[in-house]
Amino acid sequence: MMEKGKISTAQMGIMMYPTIIATAILIVPAITARHAKQDMWLSPFWASLIGFLIVYIAIQLHQLYPQKTLIEYSEEILGKFLGKVVGLVFLFFYLHTSGIIIREYGEFVVGNFLLHTPLVFVMGSMILVCSFAVRSGVEVIARLAEIIVPVVIILILANIALLIPDMEVENIFPIMGKGIMPSLRGAIIPQGWFAEFLLIAFLLPYVADHHKGKKWGMISVTTVMLTLSFINIAVLFVLGGITSRFIYPAFSAVRYISIADFLEHIEAVVMSLWVAGVFVKIAVFYYALVLGTAQWLNLSDYRLIVFPIGFLLLLFAVWSASDLVELTHFLGHTSPFYRISIQLGIPLILLFVAKWRKRASHQKVTQQG
Amino acid sequence: MTVKKEGNHMFFFKESKKKIVKNQQEQQLNRNQQQPNFLSADLDQNLQKLQQIYQNCMDIVFRQFKIGGKTKAALIYIDGLANIEEIDASVLDPLMKENNDAQPIPVNYILEERLTVSKVEKVQTVTECIEHISGGNPVLLIDQQSEGFALGLANWEKRSIEEPVGESVIRGPREGFTESLGTNLSLLRRKVRSPQLKTKSMKIGEYTQTEVVITYIEGIAEQTLIREVEARLRRIKIDGILETDYIEELIEDNPYSPFPQVLNTERPDIVVAGLLEGRVAILQDGTPFALVVPVSFYSLLQTGEDYYERFLISTVTRWLRYLFLLVSLLLPSLYVAILTFHQEMLPTTLLISIAASREQIPFPALVEVLMMEVVFEALREAGLRLPKQAGSAVSIVGALVIGQAAVQAGLASTPLIMVVALTGIASFTIPRYAAGFALRMLRFPMILLAGTLGLLGIMFGLLMILTHMATLRSFGVPYLSPLAPIQGREMKDVLLRAPLWKFNTRPSLTGTDNLRRQGPDQKPDPDYGNGKTSRGKGGL
Numbered sequence: 001m002m003e004k005g006k007i008s009t010a011q012m013g014i015m016m017y018p019t020i021i022a023t024a025i026l027i028v029p030a031i032t033a034r035h036a037k038q039d040m041w042l043s044p045f046w047a048s049l050i051g052f053l054i055v056y057i058a059i060q061l062h063q064l065y066p067q068k069t070l071i072e073y074s075e076e077i078l079g080k081f082l083g084k085v086v087g088l089v090f091l092f093f094y095l096h097t098s099g100i101i102i103r104e105y106g107e108f109v110v111g112n113f114l115l116h117t118p119l120v121f122v123m124g125s126m127i128l129v130c131s132f133a134v135r136s137g138v139e140v141i142a143r144l145a146e147i148i149v150p151v152v153i154i155l156i157l158a159n160i161a162l163l164i165p166d167m168e169v170e171n172i173f174p175i176m177g178k179g180i181m182p183s184l185r186g187a188i189i190p191q192g193w194f195a196e197f198l199l200i201a202f203l204l205p206y207v208a209d210h211h212k213g214k215k216w217g218m219i220s221v222t223t224v225m226l227t228l229s230f231i232n233i234a235v236l237f238v239l240g241g242i243t244s245r246f247i248y249p250a251f252s253a254v255r256y257i258s259i260a261d262f263l264e265h266i267e268a269v270v271m272s273l274w275v276a277g278v279f280v281k282i283a284v285f286y287y288a289l290v291l292g293t294a295q296w297l298n299l300s301d302y303r304l305i306v307f308p309i310g311f312l313l314l315l316f317a318v319w320s321a322s323d324l325v326e327l328t329h330f331l332g333h334t335s336p337f338y339r340i341s342i343q344l345g346i347p348l349i350l351l352f353v354a355k356w357r358k359r360a361s362h363q364k365v366t367q368q369g
Numbered sequence: 370m371t372v373k374k375e376g377n378h379m380f381f382f383k384e385s386k387k388k389i390v391k392n393q394q395e396q397q398l399n400r401n402q403q404q405p406n407f408l409s410a411d412l413d414q415n416l417q418k419l420q421q422i423y424q425n426c427m428d429i430v431f432r433q434f435k436i437g438g439k440t441k442a443a444l445i446y447i448d449g450l451a452n453i454e455e456i457d458a459s460v461l462d463p464l465m466k467e468n469n470d471a472q473p474i475p476v477n478y479i480l481e482e483r484l485t486v487s488k489v490e491k492v493q494t495v496t497e498c499i500e501h502i503s504g505g506n507p508v509l510l511i512d513q514q515s516e517g518f519a520l521g522l523a524n525w526e527k528r529s530i531e532e533p534v535g536e537s538v539i540r541g542p543r544e545g546f547t548e549s550l551g552t553n554l555s556l557l558r559r560k561v562r563s564p565q566l567k568t569k570s571m572k573i574g575e576y577t578q579t580e581v582v583i584t585y586i587e588g589i590a591e592q593t594l595i596r597e598v599e600a601r602l603r604r605i606k607i608d609g610i611l612e613t614d615y616i617e618e619l620i621e622d623n624p625y626s627p628f629p630q631v632l633n634t635e636r637p638d639i640v641v642a643g644l645l646e647g648r649v650a651i652l653q654d655g656t657p658f659a660l661v662v663p664v665s666f667y668s669l670l671q672t673g674e675d676y677y678e679r680f681l682i683s684t685v686t687r688w689l690r691y692l693f694l695l696v697s698l699l700l701p702s703l704y705v706a707i708l709t710f711h712q713e714m715l716p717t718t719l720l721i722s723i724a725a726s727r728e729q730i731p732f733p734a735l736v737e738v739l740m741m742e743v744v745f746e747a748l749r750e751a752g753l754r755l756p757k758q759a760g761s762a763v764s765i766v767g768a769l770v771i772g773q774a775a776v777q778a779g780l781a782s783t784p785l786i787m788v789v790a791l792t793g794i795a796s797f798t799i800p801r802y803a804a805g806f807a808l809r810m811l812r813f814p815m816i817l818l819a820g821t822l823g824l825l826g827i828m829f830g831l832l833m834i835l836t837h838m839a840t841l842r843s844f845g846v847p848y849l850s851p852l853a854p855i856q857g858r859e860m861k862d863v864l865l866r867a868p869l870w871k872f873n874t875r876p877s878l879t880g881t882d883n884l885r886r887q888g889p890d891q892k893p894d895p896d897y898g899n900g901k902t903s904r905g906k907g908g909l
Contacts, residue, residue, distance in 0.1 A: 010855075113824075117822065125829060132837075139839075140840050143839040144832075146854065147849070147852060266714070268711040268713075
């Protein structure tokens with residue numbers, strides 16, 4: 001075993017929470033609002049269906065190959081050559097996606113807070129911080145998530161509570177005025193984020209109490225869904241019809257907070273605590289990538305390649321888009337299909353082949369017997 | 370493939386060669402240590418041997434005399450380590466006035482009827498003799514006897530039991546450990562009278578031969594933990610240990626970390642509290658500081674007094690301590706970050722007054738803060754070593770340096786003086802000096818990060834520190850537990866200090882062998898006993 005640490009399923013569920021939320025509260029509300037208008041709070045519910053499905057697939061695959069990660073069992077399911085090809089596709093996908101996540105974070109910080117700091121420096125220092133966590137293994141990332149997640153949740157709830165004076169409940173009406181379609185179309189983008197739940201396929205082999213995997217996976221999806229929905233409602237109440245005109249609606253809403261002329265302009269505090277959430281997100285992606293690469297290359301230890309891959313991540317973050325407009329366009333148009341085809345399509349094929357193979361070998365055994 | 374195999378073989382060979390050499394060395398060492406050097410029946414021969422060993426030691430006394438005027442005998446002790454009055458009264462007096470005519474005098478007769486000393490141990494080898502003599506016990510050798518008697522008359526100058534300076538309390542026992550191991554063990558024994566309190570002794574230090582005692586409560590402490598502590602102590606091969614810090618540094622899990630992974634304390638009640646939670650304590654002769662392992666970070670933020678005050682008070686004090694922990698780590702860096710990057714966060718009036726006071730300052734906030742923090746640390750360090758007479762002079766000068774004079778000279782702004790002073794005070798609210806020091810040290814990199822990336826930099830710094838702390842373990846126990854990994858049940862002792870009648874179980878990471886701490890119904894109940902209560906009977 002390359003990873004000696006063990007985590008609990010609860011820790012896995014907690015880790016996945018910021019892994020989805022952290023960047024889903026940046027651009028996604030705006031894109032959802034563009035399609036769903038005042039029904040944007042419904043979209044996370046539809047989108048989460050993909051999350052439940054993927055958790056189910058990952059658990060099924062895990063039960064067939066309990067000790068193996070996605071990269072390892074795709075080799076077993078599809079044979080050496082095809083398996084390696086699929087593994088490479090996954091690794092490249094995670095490299096690219098991590099690059100995009102880092103770029104999203106970098107663009108957000110540089111665009112709003114550190115206007116004069118070079119983007120590469122902001123992204124590079126984050127990768128460096130994450131690489132230390134990744135080097136320390138899955139146990140440490142899980143523990144960090146346990147500390148950070150309560151902070152993130154309190155932050156979200158506190159911000160929503162502080163925004164109450166600025167909320168206008170009428171913004172939500174009419175509910176489903178144009179039927180169910182707008183909210184469904186608004187769900188297309190967030191489902192790309194829910195698809196990231198496939199990452200549990202990298203964590204499940206290191207979970208001590210497997211049998212609870214499904215339960216905690218589902219709890220995690222549900223909390224993510226509720227959180228996103230709450231944020232969308234809050235944003236909708238505060239900003240109303242103009243939500244889609246903002247790049248980062250949730251953070252624009254935070255700017256409205258002003259209590260007693262004292263508690264105001266807290267964006268910087270919100271940003272720095274949000275960075276802790278992004279840290280967990282990048283660390284989990286980075287960890288899956290490093291672990292998968294090491295397994296793909298049959299290395300005996302993944303720690304060796306943490307820094308080289310970190311450098312590669314920085315390059316991909318720089319290459320992934322030329323500017324924020326291009327990035328937003330990619331996230332709003334191409335990425336959902338790209339994400340869904342790899343994170344849902346391939347695992348689904350893997351599951352079918354694995355089941356079919358199992359049945360075939362089972363029949364063989366019964367025929368022989 | 371063959372090449373690889375050969376390589377492996379070579380490697381194995383090298384390894385085994387190293388092992389052989391090591392084994393030889395160890396065997397030699399063992400031979401030197403274990404070769405029995407028995408006392409002979411001839412007194413002169415024994416004395417010659419000992420005199421040779423104690424050559425050029427002017428503090429050793431060889432007192433030769435005759436028992437009852439006939440049998441030759443000698444008493445060997447180190448001047449100043451033995452109680453001379455007792456020797457005169459209970460050994461020399463009865464033996465020299467002896468009038469038994471038997472030849473040779475029977476040993477049992479001397480033991481049972483003559484020596485009025487309570488603690489007598491028979492010694493058979495020269496090595497044992499030396500151990501006792503060095504420990505302060507006089508050794509009595511008698512002609513025609515191949516064994517000697519070590520008399521428990523060791524007595525040397527000791528400090529009396531005082532209140533520990535570094536860990537004073539308002540409510541709680543005021544006794545502290547002293548430099549004498551015997552006294553310290555007696556302090557523990559007075560608190561835990563159960564014979565389950567075990568004390569295992571070993572000697573560490575080739576030259577100092579310092580006595581080190583591992584103590585634990587059998588049935589609470591886990592066997593694996595005790596074995597691990599013993600194994601780590603036995604690994605130590607060093608010329609001498611002068612303080613338990615030597616042990617601490619040699620048994621830590623992560624020697625490079627700024628955070629202490631072992632708790633040191635001068636207070637017997639804290640040691641006993643640790644023992645009752647299934648921890649193991651290490652005491653050393655010659656220092657009042659005992660070690661307790663394993664610890665987690667939050668236990669370094671607790672004081673004994675937390676448990677001696679009403680639980681609401683203790684809970685509030687704890688939260689105050691957590692707040693000031695953050696202040697001591699973050700306040701100067703927040704000052705830098707806000708003044709350099711996020712001015713909009715301050716209310717306008719405050720911003721204007723800060724800007725006004727900074728008008729005269731020629732330095733950027735980063736330099737200003739770094740300068741004053743370093744000055745503060747220097748004053749603190751100097752204050753520790755100052756002779757009492759010079760102390761007041763320096764504190765006056767110090768107050769000027771970090772104070773009004775610095776402001777008037779245009780070197781620092783008034784808000785900064787506040788920040789520095791508050792940070793300095795904050796770090797002393799952490800009860801463990803070493804933990805407080807670690808945080809004080811870490812605030813310098815934090816200031817630099819805040820100066821380069823603002824709040825984002827502070828967040829990076831915090832994340833790095835958290836990552837480091839999440840990797841740390843103290844004797845297998847995760848350093849951040851019970852926060853991460855979360856142990857819900859134990860949060861009552863972290864986020865709160867729950868009332869004592871709620872502490873039904875021991876911490877699950879150290880006390881698994883014997884989880885139940887008290888009976889289930891310990892909540893005070895005025896109706897209990899007069900039949901009105903519906904609850905069951907309490908008790909273990």
